[in-house]
Amino acid sequence: MKRTMSAESRRRTARRAWSVLAGTAVAGTAAVPLTALPAEAAGFRPADTGARILSYKWLNKGKTAFDFRVQSPSLGSAQNVRVLLPKGWKNNSRQSWPVVYAYHGGNDNWTSWTRQKSTDIEALSRKWGVMVVMPEGANGSYTNWYNGGRGGTPKWEDFHLREVRQLMERNFQAGGSRAAMGISSGAQGACTYPGRAPGMFRFAACFSGILSMSSPGIPSLLMYTNTTNGQNPYDIWGSPLLNRANWDAHDPIKLLPKMRSTRFYVSSGTTGRRGPLDPENIAPWDIGYISEKAIGPTVQAFAAEAKRQRVPIIANVYGDGRHSWPYWKREMHSAWPHMMKALGARQAR
Numbered sequence: 457m458k459r460t461m462s463a464e465s466r467r468r469t470a471r472r473a474w475s476v477l478a479g480t481a482v483a484g485t486a487a488v489p490l491t492a493l494p495a496e497a498a499g500f501r502p503a504d505t506g507a508r509i510l511s512y513k514w515l516n517k518g519k520t521a522f523d524f525r526v527q528s529p530s531l532g533s534a535q536n537v538r539v540l541l542p543k544g545w546k547n548n549s550r551q552s553w554p555v556v557y558a559y560h561g562g563n564d565n566w567t568s569w570t571r572q573k574s575t576d577i578e579a580l581s582r583k584w585g586v587m588v589v590m591p592e593g594a595n596g597s598y599t600n601w602y603n604g605g606r607g608g609t610p611k612w613e614d615f616h617l618r619e620v621r622q623l624m625e626r627n628f629q630a631g632g633s634r635a636a637m638g639i640s641s642g643a644q645g646a647c648t649y650p651g652r653a654p655g656m657f658r659f660a661a662c663f664s665g666i667l668s669m670s671s672p673g674i675p676s677l678l679m680y681t682n683t684t685n686g687q688n689p690y691d692i693w694g695s696p697l698l699n700r701a702n703w704d705a706h707d708p709i710k711l712l713p714k715m716r717s718t719r720f721y722v723s724s725g726t727t728g729r730r731g732p733l734d735p736e737n738i739a740p741w742d743i744g745y746i747s748e749k750a751i752g753p754t755v756q757a758f759a760a761e762a763k764r765q766r767v768p769i770i771a772n773v774y775g776d777g778r779h780s781w782p783y784w785k786r787e788m789h790s791a792w793p794h795m796m797k798a799l800g801a802r803q804a805r
Contacts, residue, residue, distance in 0.1 A: 503618060505528075505530055510534060523537065523566075524536070525537075532609040537591045542582070553631050556587070556588045557589050558638065559591070566592040566593075569590050575785045577788065593645065598612055598638075598641065635659040636650065636657045640747075642665070646660050648708050651712070652706070654715065659794070662721070663783070665708075667758035668758055669706070679696070721772075721791035723790075726748070726773055729775075734778045745779070751779070
């Protein structure tokens, strides 16, 4: 007769699996591939939607980071998540940790924040008792797609706010003190999610993201951008005219009344001109300059409206500068102390 593994047996199996994996990690900065383990056999708890962990792998000998792969009903596909661990983290301990959920920009993936030429987020986060979770976002616009009013997959908002969050909290000691941080389209997501799930995030840091979808010219820009990504732009939020209510329901500036429990740090350039961190060989008509000139006014509008509604916000609209990582890395360092204070995170010893 087939026996069902008890919850305690699954937990013991998971502890043994993590112990073996930790002991077999090898030196080097490249990922260390490990045998994929079925979620039930490894003892991982699924999310409410049935999302489950398919496999995981350590990324270094120091066991400070790992990737895991999720089978997601919300997306109808398997996607990846990268996790940076704080000092003192132990699997299956009773201690939970504050979490920064970091979202990438368009035409990128879950490894974005940890590339050598992007940021030093690994070194920065290790100085604090905080986890960093970086899920795949693809070109999903950080929303559940409208699909002509039918809904259905992909549901990127559900993947991030329900599935990834629940898998982290149920299996890896992620706590309830949360921040959202993003760049470009990920910044739009980071400044939308606190309004889509009020009370979920204590802090949101949004670098060079469109924060007012209703500003002049922005609907056309978003539709054009998603067309160039090879998608039907009407599938995402619908028509900006005929389905205005759905656009408003995902517009950061329109969601501000629901975000009074979240503190914000927002930033962008505005002029579309070369800034102090730009290489001299970048042409003045580079898309990075054009993008920042279009995005900047939406950030200014969001900051002004937040202040009018007495939503706590720090805004750094720095004028010259390209839509690029050198500025986002600088802004991350500026926002980080405010984010750690909001999370109640302590410096590592």
